[in-house]
Each structure stands twice: as C-alpha cells, then as structure tokens.
Amino acid sequence: MTAAALPPAPSRAGQTVWTVVVGAVLLAAIAFLDVDWAGLLDLPRATWEYGVLMFEHPDWERLPRALFETWRSISMAWLGALLCVAVSIPLGMLAARGVGPSWLRRILRGVFAVIRAVPEVIIALILLTVTGLTPFTGALALGIAGIGTQGKWVYETIESLDDAAAEAVEAAGGGRLAVVRWALWPAALPSLMSFALYRFEINIRTSAVLGLVGAGGIGSMLSNYTNYREWSTVGMLLIVVILATMLIDAISGRIRRLIMEGAAARGMARST
Amino acid sequence: MTTAEARIPARPRTWPRTALVAGAVAAFTALTCIPAIGGVEVDLAAIARNWRNGADKMAQLLQPDLTFLPRTLQPMLETLQMALIGACFAAAVSVPLTLWAARPTNPNGVTRRLVRGVVNVVRAVPDLVYATILVALVGVGALPGLLTLFLFDLGIIVKLVSEAIDSSEHPSLEAGRAAGGTQLQLNRALALPQSLPLFANQWLYALELNVRISAILGIVGAGGIGRLLDERFGFYAYDDVSVIILEILVVVILIEVSSNALRRRLV
Numbered sequence: 001m002t003a004a005a006l007p008p009a010p011s012r013a014g015q016t017v018w019t020v021v022v023g024a025v026l027l028a029a030i031a032f033l034d035v036d037w038a039g040l041l042d043l044p045r046a047t048w049e050y051g052v053l054m055f056e057h058p059d060w061e062r063l064p065r066a067l068f069e070t071w072r073s074i075s076m077a078w079l080g081a082l083l084c085v086a087v088s089i090p091l092g093m094l095a096a097r098g099v100g101p102s103w104l105r106r107i108l109r110g111v112f113a114v115i116r117a118v119p120e121v122i123i124a125l126i127l128l129t130v131t132g133l134t135p136f137t138g139a140l141a142l143g144i145a146g147i148g149t150q151g152k153w154v155y156e157t158i159e160s161l162d163d164a165a166a167e168a169v170e171a172a173g174g175g176r177l178a179v180v181r182w183a184l185w186p187a188a189l190p191s192l193m194s195f196a197l198y199r200f201e202i203n204i205r206t207s208a209v210l211g212l213v214g215a216g217g218i219g220s221m222l223s224n225y226t227n228y229r230e231w232s233t234v235g236m237l238l239i240v241v242i243l244a245t246m247l248i249d250a251i252s253g254r255i256r257r258l259i260m261e262g263a264a265a266r267g268m269a270r271s272t
Numbered sequence: 273m274t275t276a277e278a279r280i281p282a283r284p285r286t287w288p289r290t291a292l293v294a295g296a297v298a299a300f301t302a303l304t305c306i307p308a309i310g311g312v313e314v315d316l317a318a319i320a321r322n323w324r325n326g327a328d329k330m331a332q333l334l335q336p337d338l339t340f341l342p343r344t345l346q347p348m349l350e351t352l353q354m355a356l357i358g359a360c361f362a363a364a365v366s367v368p369l370t371l372w373a374a375r376p377t378n379p380n381g382v383t384r385r386l387v388r389g390v391v392n393v394v395r396a397v398p399d400l401v402y403a404t405i406l407v408a409l410v411g412v413g414a415l416p417g418l419l420t421l422f423l424f425d426l427g428i429i430v431k432l433v434s435e436a437i438d439s440s441e442h443p444s445l446e447a448g449r450a451a452g453g454t455q456l457q458l459n460r461a462l463a464l465p466q467s468l469p470l471f472a473n474q475w476l477y478a479l480e481l482n483v484r485i486s487a488i489l490g491i492v493g494a495g496g497i498g499r500l501l502d503e504r505f506g507f508y509a510y511d512d513v514s515v516i517i518l519e520i521l522v523v524v525i526l527i528e529v530s531s532n533a534l535r536r537r538l539v
Contacts, residue, residue, distance in 0.1 A: 026360050029353040035418065039410040043419075046409045068310040075304035075311045082301065117524035119488045122517060125505060126333070130319060130326035135312040208398040212492065219401070223492075226404050234405070238397070245396035 054235030062233055066221065066240045073217035074248070076135050076210070077203035080142025084203075085196040088147045092154025098166070099158065099180060108151070115148030124210050138215030142203045150199055157191045158184055190263030194256045201252050204245055218244075329510065336518055337511035344500060344516055348523065351496035354414055354489075355482035358421030363475045365422075366429040367464070370471070373430055374437035376445055377463045379455065388434075395427035399485050403494040417486055417494035424485065425478040429471070436470045437463070472538040476531040483527050487520045 094100035095108035124141035131137040165183035174182065211219015218241055225233040307313040371377040373387045402423055406416035444466065448458045490498025497516060504512040 022360075026356060029356045033350065033353040033357065033414055035414045036411070037415075039413075039415045043410060050405075050409055071304075071310035072312065078300065078304045079312055079314070113525055113528070114521065116528075117484070117521040118517065119484060119520070121488045121491060122501075126326055126329050129329050130322045131315060132318065132322075134315065136315050136318070139312050139314075205398040209400040209488075212400050212404065219398070222401060223404055226408060229408075238401075238405075241398075241401065242393055242396040246392055249392070249396070 050231060053231035054238065056235075057232055058236035058239060059230070059232040060236060062236065063240070066218065066237055069216070069218045069221045070240055070244050072135050073207040073211065073219065074204065074244070076138040076142060076207045076215070076217055077200055079139040080146065080203045080207070081196060081200040083139070083143030084146035084150050084199055085192075087143070088150035088154055089192060091147070092151040093158060093180065093184070095151060096155040096158035096184075099176070099184070109155075112148045112151040115145065116152070117148075118145070120145035120206055120210065121213055124213055124215055128214075133214045133216070135216040138207055138210040138217065141210055141215065142206060145206070146199055146203065150195065153195045154188075154192060157188050157195070161187050190259050194259050197252045197256050197259075201249055204248055208241060332510035333514040333517065335511055336514040338515060340512045340515045341519070344497060344519055347490070347497040347500045348519055350414060351486045351490075351498075352483065352523070354417050354421060354486045354496055355479060358418050358486075359425055359475060359479040359482050361418075362422050362425030362429060362478060363471070366426055366433070366475075367471065369426070369430045370433045370437070370467075371459050371463060373434035376437060376442045377455070377459050387430075391427055391430045394423055395431060397423075399424045400489070400492055403489050403492045407493045412493040412495075414495035417489045417496055420489060420494060421482050421486060425482065428481070429474045429478055432474050433467065433470050437467050442466075469538060473535060476535055476538075480524070480527055480531055483524055484520075487524075 091108055092112075095105050095112070097105065100108070120141055123145045124137060127137045127141050127144075131140065161184060165187055166179050169179045169183045207215075207217055208219035208222070211217040211221070212223045214220060218237065222234065222237045222241065225237060303309070304311045305314055369387060369391070373384060373391060375384065378384045378387075399420055402420040403416055406419050410416050410419070442463070444462050445458055448462050453461070486496045486498070487501070488498045490496045490500065491502045493499070497520065501513060501516045504510075504516065
C-alpha cells in the first residue's frame with residue numbers, strides 16, 4: 001500500500017475561487033474603463049517617433065541650466081529627507097510598542113496613516129500659500145509628506161528588534177529612557193540610517209514630481225519644455241534625470257549596504 | 273595584574289568616524305543651502321510671515337461640502353480601475369522579468385545585467401514625468417495613466433523581488449539542479465512557488481501605491497480623480513477639494529487595511 005502513504009493533494013478550491021473573483025473584477029474594470037485602447041496600437045509608432053525627436057539630437061546647450069536645476073532637486077530632496085528623518089525618528093519611537101503610552105501610540109499611528117494617504121502634491125499646494133512657488137516649499141512638502149511612511153518604518157524597526165538587550169537594561173534597573181538610549185537606539189541605528197538614505201532616494205524621484213506643480217528643480221524644467229514641445233531639450237533632460245537618479249541610487253545604495261553589513265558583522269542586524 | 277578592571281575591554285574609539293560622518297552630512301547640507309549653485313534658499317521668515325495663509329487654507333479645507341460627493345464617485349471609480357488594471361498587468365509581466373533579473377534563477381550574467389539595467393532605467397524616471405510624456409504621446413485620458421502605473425509598478429516589483437530572491441538561500445534549487453533539472457524546470461517547479469509570497473507582498477504594495485499615485489495623475493491629464501482635483505483647485509473651490517482629499521484618504525486607508533489583511537493570509 002505505497003499509494004496510501006502519499007498525503008492527499010491539498011485542496012485548490014480556495015485558490016480557484018480567489019482567481020475567479022480577481023479575474024472577474026479585473027475584467028469588469030477593463031470593460032467599464034473608458035480607455036481608448038486603439039491608442040495602445042499606435043503606441044510603438046508614437047514612442048519611436050517621439051523617441052527620435054527626443055534622443056536623435058539632444059539639445060546639450062541647455063545642459064548647464066539642467067545641472068543647476070538637478071542640484072536644486074537634489075537639495076530639495078536632501079533637506080526634505082533631513083526634516084522628515086528629524087521628525088519621524090522621535091515620533092516613530094514614541095509610536096513603537098513598549099516605548100510610548102498606548103494612547104499616544106494610537107494617535108501617532110493615526111497621524112502617520114493620514115499623512116501617508118495625502119499625496120505630496122496636495123501638501124505642496126497648501127504650502128505654496130505660505131512659502132510661495134519656491135524650492136523651499138518643495139523641501140518642506142517632501143519633509144512633511146514623508147513622515148507618514150518614515151514614521152511607520154521607524155516603529156516597525158523598533159518593534160522588530162530583539163528584546164534581549166531591552167530586558168538586560170531593565171534587569172540592570174534602567175528606566176524606559178535608559179532602555180531607549182542603551183538598548184533600542186544602538187540596535188536600531190543602522191536600520192534607521194539606512195531608511196534615512198532610502199528616504200533621500202525616494203525624495204529624489206518625488207522632487208521631480210513636485211517640480212511639475214511649480215516647486216522648481218529639474219521637474220519644473222522638464223514640464224516646461226514638454227509643454228513647449230521642445231523635444232530635443234526634453235530628451236536631454238530625461239537623460240540627465242535618469243543618469244542623476246541612477247548615480248545617486250548607486251552611491252546611496254552602496255552606503256546603505258556598508259551600514260547594514262557593518263551592523264550584521266557586529267550582530268546588531270534586525271532580528272527578522 | 274588580573275584585577276577586575278583589567279578585564280574590561282577598552283571603550284572602542286568610534287568618535288573619529290562619527291565626527292567624519294557628521295562632518296560629511298553637515299558639509300553636504302551646507303552645499304544644498306547655497307542658492308547660487310542651485311541650492312534651496314531656506315526662508316524661515318516666510319513661514320513666520322505667511323503662516324496665516326496656510327492656516328486659512330487648512331481651515332477652508334476642514335469645511336468639506338459633502339453635496340459635491342456624488343460628482344466625485346465616477347472619477348474615483350476610474351482611479352480605482354486604473355490602479356487595479358495597472359497593478360495586474362504589471363504583476364503578470366513582473367514574474368518572468370523578475371526571474372530573469374535574479375541570480376539564482378538566471379545564472380546567465382549577460383541577460384541578467386541587461387534586464388537589471390533596463391529596469392533601473394525604467395525606475396529612474398519619476399511617475400508624473402512618465403505621465404507628462406505619455407499624455408503628449410497618446411493623448412489625454414486614462415490610457416497614459418494606465419501605462420504610467422504599469423511602468424512604475426514593474427520597476428518596483430522587479431527590483432524588490434529580485435533582490436529578495438538574491439539575498440535568500442536556495443537549497444531546494446541546488447537539490448533540483450543536482451537531480452538534473454534544467455533552469456526552466458527549476459524556476460517553474462521550485463523558484464516560482466517559493467517566491468510567490470514575495471511577489472504577492474509587492475503586488476499588493478503596488479496596488480496601494482497605485483491608488484495614491486493615480487489620485488494625482490490627473491493633474492497632468494492622465495485621467496482619474498486628479499483631474500477633478502486639479503480643476504476644483506484651479507477654481508479655488510476648497511470645500512470641493514476637501515471632499516476629494518477626504519475621499520482619497522478613505523479609499524487609501526481602506527485599500528491599505530484590506531491589503532494588510534490579505535498580506536497576513538498570503539505571506
């Protein structure tokens with residue numbers, strides 16, 4: 001009776017039901033969305049045509065201006081990241097289980113969720129009335145808009161730490177502040193720094209988005225020249241944006257890896 | 273000399289490194305604050321001067337005109353449809369691309385680097401920039417929005433999942449290879465089922481992000497609720513804007529809660 005030794009094949013009924021439901025919803029969404037699908041057929045031709053317009057003779061004469069605006073975007077992203085990290089680390093720590101009181105934890109998590117839901121463009125549009133159409137507005141908007149996600153990462157990092165060090169500090173008679181300073185902070189620091197750099201990388205992309213609504217930087221330049229239909233300049237700007245973003249990603253990614261590898265070597269990596 | 277003190281190791285000298293890092297950060301920050309080379313002019317005085325404007329606007333935003341709600345439902349539905357379709361198409365295309373971009377599932381260095389390079393280029397273009405250019409390419413409407421979301425999701429999913437596959441151990445793949453399986457068989461029978469939770473996690477994340485992004489894609493003419501948002505903002509109809517923002521907020525939180533619930537079951 002070797003056949004009986006085999007376990008029965010697991011039921012796939014649940015999986016099938018889910019597949020059918022998701023498929024039906026997807027088909028309904030496609031059917032009822034008012035899309036000009038014929039445009040999709042035309043896409044390869046249009047992409048080729050505009051690609052040639054953009055990249056055949058990129059307009060390098062405006063490169064100095066583009067680099068100036070790129071630095072502006074980077075500055076916006078950096079200052080925004082600094083502001084975001086400076087606010088979200090203390091708030092995120094207070095929102096972690098075992099650090100702050102539970103009523104504060106609930107309030108802070110609610111605030112983070114609300115900020116996460118508001119698109120950064122909206123925050124920028126509100127800030128415009130205070131600081132005007134300036135890169136400073138962009139930096140502030142990036143700083144505020146990032147708090148939602150960054151704060152969440154901070155408390156998730158703290159909560160995923162090994163309890164042993166915290167228990168040791170408590171056993172040695174340390175209070176809650178001592179636990180944060182001597183157990184949680186050193187163990188979480190590599191992850192927090194890594195997330196801070198990651199925020200900078202995200203902000204680089206988002207700062208281009210904010211540029212589209214007028215906060216300045218490379219995004220503003222790109223949207224202007226797209227509106228002017230000056231495709232050779234748009235092509236040059238795209239090349240600059242892509243290269244700058246990839247360069248910063250590479251540098252920041254390298255630093256993040258160094259930070260985390262150092263942490264792993266010292267046995268302080270996140271336990272999960 | 274075996275006193276208790278002698279056995280305590282010396283405190284590690286970390287301050288030179290800390291000082292170096294702090295100095296580098298401070299120098300970079302200073303460079304980003306010089307307007308002459310493109311830095312940001314930090315104008316704290318403007319906040320002190322004009323904070324009332326922002327406060328007024330916030331106050332106006334806190335008075336939503338709920339009678340506007342019915343008019344927002346259709347664009348909101350469009351936004352959700354775009355988010356779902358974009359995420360599903362990206363999910364379907366992401367599977368082969370991801371397996372191509374990860375080392376354990378594609379030992380061929382040339383094709384792996386090629387896929388990774390393409391994905392990195394795709395990822396380096398910000399979402400609204402795609403939308404702006406695609407609107408110029410295929411015209412105003414939901415189609416450029418869909419394509420934007422598709423490209424954006426694809427970049428995120430392929431990058432994050434292929435890195436996750438790279439960084440984990442794959443003893444079963446080795447076993448499969450030892451048993452004489454071809455790479456395609458290994459990927460189909462072992463790597464795919466194993467990495468499905470990773471995929472599911474990122475697919476759900478892409479869906480969440482899509483709802484958030486498609487809410488603003490309309491600003492550049494790529495369909496969805498963003499178009500209405502931009503229009504009402506242009507008319508200074510802040511009570512209507514407030515309804516739209518509240519609606520986006522509710523939808524985003526609903527999607528996040530349900531996707532977290534799903535994630536707990538799937539992952």
